[in-house]
Amino acid sequence: MAQMYFRTQHLTVGYDGRPLINDIDIGIEKGEIVTLIGPNGSGKSTILKSITRQLKTIGGRVYIQDDDLKSLSYKDLSTRMAVVLTERMKPELMTCRDIVATGRYPYTGRLGILSEADEEQVLAAMEAVKVTEIANRDFNAISDGQRQRVLLARAICQQPEIIILDEPTSFLDIRHKLQLLSILRTMAKQKGITVIMSLHEIDLAQKISDKILCVQGDHVASFGPPETVFEAGNIRRLYGIEQGSYDPLFGSIELPRPEGDPRTFVLCGGGSGVPVFRRLQKENIPFFTGILTENDVDCHLARQLAARVVSVPPFAPVPDSAVEEALALMRQCDRVINAGLPAGAMDTPIRNLVEQARQMPGYEE
Amino acid sequence: MDQSANLRRKSRYTLVFVLLFAALIGITILNIVIGSVQIPFGELMRILVGRGQDSVQHSIIWKIRMPRIFMAAILGGALSLSGFLLQNFFGNPIAGPFVLGISSGAKMVVAITMIFFLSRLGAVSSMALIVAAFAGSMMSVGFILLMSRRLKHMAILLVGGIMIGYICSAVTDFIVTFAEESDIVNLRGWSLGSFSGMSWDNVAVAAVVVGITGAAVFMLSKPIGAYQLGEAYAQSMGVNIKRFRIALILLSSVLSATVTAFAGPISFVGIAVPHLIKRALNTARPLVVIPATFLGGAVFCMACDLIARTAFAPVELNISTVTSVFGAPVVIMMMLKRQKGR
Numbered sequence: 001m002a003q004m005y006f007r008t009q010h011l012t013v014g015y016d017g018r019p020l021i022n023d024i025d026i027g028i029e030k031g032e033i034v035t036l037i038g039p040n041g042s043g044k045s046t047i048l049k050s051i052t053r054q055l056k057t058i059g060g061r062v063y064i065q066d067d068d069l070k071s072l073s074y075k076d077l078s079t080r081m082a083v084v085l086t087e088r089m090k091p092e093l094m095t096c097r098d099i100v101a102t103g104r105y106p107y108t109g110r111l112g113i114l115s116e117a118d119e120e121q122v123l124a125a126m127e128a129v130k131v132t133e134i135a136n137r138d139f140n141a142i143s144d145g146q147r148q149r150v151l152l153a154r155a156i157c158q159q160p161e162i163i164i165l166d167e168p169t170s171f172l173d174i175r176h177k178l179q180l181l182s183i184l185r186t187m188a189k190q191k192g193i194t195v196i197m198s199l200h201e202i203d204l205a206q207k208i209s210d211k212i213l214c215v216q217g218d219h220v221a222s223f224g225p226p227e228t229v230f231e232a233g234n235i236r237r238l239y240g241i242e243q244g245s246y247d248p249l250f251g252s253i254e255l256p257r258p259e260g261d262p263r264t265f266v267l268c269g270g271g272s273g274v275p276v277f278r279r280l281q282k283e284n285i286p287f288f289t290g291i292l293t294e295n296d297v298d299c300h301l302a303r304q305l306a307a308r309v310v311s312v313p314p315f316a317p318v319p320d321s322a323v324e325e326a327l328a329l330m331r332q333c334d335r336v337i338n339a340g341l342p343a344g345a346m347d348t349p350i351r352n353l354v355e356q357a358r359q360m361p362g363y364e365e
Numbered sequence: 366m367d368q369s370a371n372l373r374r375k376s377r378y379t380l381v382f383v384l385l386f387a388a389l390i391g392i393t394i395l396n397i398v399i400g401s402v403q404i405p406f407g408e409l410m411r412i413l414v415g416r417g418q419d420s421v422q423h424s425i426i427w428k429i430r431m432p433r434i435f436m437a438a439i440l441g442g443a444l445s446l447s448g449f450l451l452q453n454f455f456g457n458p459i460a461g462p463f464v465l466g467i468s469s470g471a472k473m474v475v476a477i478t479m480i481f482f483l484s485r486l487g488a489v490s491s492m493a494l495i496v497a498a499f500a501g502s503m504m505s506v507g508f509i510l511l512m513s514r515r516l517k518h519m520a521i522l523l524v525g526g527i528m529i530g531y532i533c534s535a536v537t538d539f540i541v542t543f544a545e546e547s548d549i550v551n552l553r554g555w556s557l558g559s560f561s562g563m564s565w566d567n568v569a570v571a572a573v574v575v576g577i578t579g580a581a582v583f584m585l586s587k588p589i590g591a592y593q594l595g596e597a598y599a600q601s602m603g604v605n606i607k608r609f610r611i612a613l614i615l616l617s618s619v620l621s622a623t624v625t626a627f628a629g630p631i632s633f634v635g636i637a638v639p640h641l642i643k644r645a646l647n648t649a650r651p652l653v654v655i656p657a658t659f660l661g662g663a664v665f666c667m668a669c670d671l672i673a674r675t676a677f678a679p680v681e682l683n684i685s686t687v688t689s690v691f692g693a694p695v696v697i698m699m700m701l702k703r704q705k706g707r
Contacts, residue, residue: 083597135370
C-alpha cells in the first residue's frame with residue numbers, strides 16, 4: 001500500500017482518549033472520491049475530525065504521501081488539506097468574497113493582505129462553483145445551497161491536494177445536492193484533488209464515489225469500490241434496516257412490502273407495473289405479479305414489493321410451467337389488474353394468459 | 366464590479382479614519398481649554414509654542430490636563446482593544462473585560478496590594494499596580510476558562526462572568542470596610558474609576574505597556590481574522606489554535622489590567638466602541654478594525670472624561686458613570702438588532 005497517496009495504519013479514533021473506532025486501515029489514490037457512510041452517530045465525523053487534526057488520534061498513523069500527519073505543522077497541512085465543515089458559521093459583516101478569500105490564508109504575508117495573484121485565485125474559485133454573482137452579498141443573507149458552494153470555493157481557493165467535507169449535502173434540496181456533487185466530481189477528475197467526505201444519502205454516495213467506507217459500531221465494516229460494498233445485505237446490516245429494503249443496483253430505497261394474504265394479481269411488463277405496484281403498496285394491498293422477464297424493470301421492483309413474482313429468464317420462450325404458476329396464483333385472487341403489456345412481449349403463452357385473465361370476474365385494465 | 370466594490374470599501378475606511386483623527390484632535394483641544402479654569406484658544410497657542418512658561422495656565426495644561434488627556438486616550442484605546450479581543454475569543458459581541466468580571470478581579474487584587482504596600486512601605490509603584498491588576502485579571506480569566514470547558518452556552522458563560530465580578534467586588538468592599546482609613550484614601554476614588562491625578566510617569570508606563578501590547582495585537586490581525594470563522598476553520602488554515610488562544614487571552618488581559626491599574630474599572634467601553642467601529646467601517650476585518658477601535662476608544666474615553674470633569678463642575682463624576690450612560694444604550698441597541706436579524 002506504500003504507493004497510495006493517502007493512507008491510515010491501524011488508526012484508532014475517539015474522544016478524550018476513549019477509542020470509538022479501532023483499526024482503520026485504508027488507502028486512497030490521488031484524485032479519488034471516498035465517501036464515509038454509516039448510521040447517525042456511528043463516528044463518521046470523528047474519523048474526519050481526526051484526519052484533519054481537530055481531534056487527537058488515539059492510536060495508529062495517518063500518512064499523506066509519505067509524511068506522517070503528526071509531523072506536519074498546521075501551516076504545512078493547510079496547503080495540502082482544506083475543509084468544509086457542518087458547523088454553521090455566522091461571520092460578522094463578511095461578504096461571500098471575503099469568506100472565499102480566507103482560503104488564501106496560508107499564502108498571504110504577515111498581515112494577510114491579498115496580492116493580485118491571490119485575487120485571481122479567489123475569482124477563479126468562485127467561478128468554478130458559480131457564485132460570482134453573489135460575491136458582494138453578505139454571507140449570512142444567502143441560501144443554504146449558495147452557502148455550501150461559497151464554502152467549497154473557499155476550500156478550492158486554498159489550493160489543497162485533499163478536500164474534506166463533513167456532510168456537505170445536509171441542508172440542501174435535491175437540485176443543489178446534485179450541483180454540489182457534480183462540482184466535486186469535476187474537481188476530483190480534472191484537477192486530481194482527492195475528496196474525502198461523509199454523506200447521509202447512500203444512493204448518492206454509491207453514484208459519486210470511487211470508494212466507500214462503511215462505519216459501523218467500533219470498526220470499519222467495509223472499505224472498497226461501491227460495487228462490492230453496496231450489496232443489499234451489507235447496507236441492511238450497516239443501517240440495521242428491518243423495515244423496507246435497499247436496492248443496490250439503482251441505489252433506491254423502498255418501504256416494506258404489504259403484509260397479508262394477496263388477493264390481487266398484476267399483469268404487466270416493460271415498466272407499466274411500477275406505478276401500479278407503488279399505488280398498491282401505498283394502499284397496503286399485498287399482490288402477486290407476472291409473468292416478468294428477469295431483465296424487466298417491473299421485475300426488479302416487484303422482487304422488493306410483491307408477495308410473489310412469477311419470473312422467467314429473458315431471451316427465451318416462456319415455459320408452460322410459468323404460465324401455470326401464474327394462473328394458479330390468479331385463481332386465488334379476486335382482482336386481476338392488467339397494467340398493459342408491451343406489444344413485443346405478446347408472445348403466445350403470455351397472450352393466452354391474458355386471454356384467460358379476461359374471463360376472470362375481477363378483471364380490470 | 367469587483368474593482369468598484371474594493372474602491373468603495375477603501376474610501377469608506379479612509380473616511381472613517383479621517384473622521385476619527387479629526388475627532389481626536391478636536392476633543393483634545395476641547396479637553397485642554399475647557400475646565401474650572403477656562404483657557405482661551407489664543408493663550409493655548411501661545412503656551413504650546415513655548416511662551417509664558419511660568420503662568421498658571423502653563424502648569425494647568427502641562428501638569429494636569431495634558432497627562433490626563435494622554436491617559437484617557439491610551440487607556441480608552443487599550444480598553445476597547447481588550448474588548449475586541451475578548452469578543453473574538455468568546456465569539457460573542459457582548460463579551461468585554463468589565464462584563465466578564467476581569468476588571469473586578471483586577472480591582473480586587475489591586476485593592477489588596479495597595480492596602481498591603483501602603484501600610485508596610487508607604488508607597489506603591491505603578492509597575493506593581495499593573496502586575497497586581499494583571500494577576501487579578503488572569504485569576505478571573507482562569508475561572509472563566511474553567512467554566513467555559515463545562516458550559517458550551519455563551520449566555521450562561523457571560524452570567525458566570527458577571528457573578529465572578531460580583532464576588533470580586535464583594536471581597537474588595539469587605540477589605541475596604543475593614544482597612545485603616547489612611548490606607549484607603551486613594552483607593553476610594555480609584556475603585557470607582559477616574560482619569561484624574563495622572564502624572565507624566567504614569568503616562569510613560571502606560572504608553573510603553575499599551576504600545577507594545579497594541580502592536581502585538583495588530584500583528585495578530587491575520588490569525589484573528591481566521592479565528593472569526595471558528596476554531597476548526599482557523600486551524601485548517603494553519604493557525605496553531607492553542608498558542609493563538611493563549612496569546613489572545615494574555616494580550617487582552619494585559620490591556621485591561623493596565624487600564625484597571627491606573628484608572629480603576631471602567632464599564633461598557635470595551636463593548637460599545639468595537640461595535641460602533643465595526644458598524645462604521647462595515648467590516649469586522651481585524652486589520653482595519655484594530656487601529657480604528659484603538660482610535661475610537663481614545664476619542665470615546667476623552668469625550669466621556671470631558672463630560673465627567675465639566676458636566677457638574679466643580680463636582681467630578683466617575684468615568685464609569687459617563688461611559689455607562691453612553692455605552693449601555695449601544696449595547697441594548699445591539700442586542701435588539703441581533704434579535705431582529707434572527
